[in-house]
Amino acid sequence: MSKSMYFPCPHCKAPSFTRSVLHESNLRSELRLQCSDAECGHTFEVQTEVLYTIRQSAIPDPGVCIRSVTPMERVNA
Template structure:
């Protein structure tokens, strides 16, 4: 599996995830360290669930995630089919 990463915002070199902290079901903070010894920048970034692209087959009723426009349209189309029956 590929690790989610981004370049150092200062020198554009590779960074390494040093640690992470779960903030909520939908958000995690990740501490990154620049691998360029001349830079040495350490920073925190966030990883957040933003929207649903495909509905879960086993949804957690306590989790509320925005639906993408595509999913909203698909749901509206399915509801329209049921109304027409």
């Protein structure tokens, strides 16, 4: 099952779609997005980053170090 991340256009609030992705690391990516409204036509970049682990992976990569948080820490974040 594949789900796309929804990111609205900051100007017209229409959905945007991904044009390209640059993976800077295992934890950070830069995405170039384009507004789906042809009249707006805004193209922009966003960054995504893994902040912390909620549930540990069953097949962890030993080269990846992600901070784990408790449910209480998530509420206070």
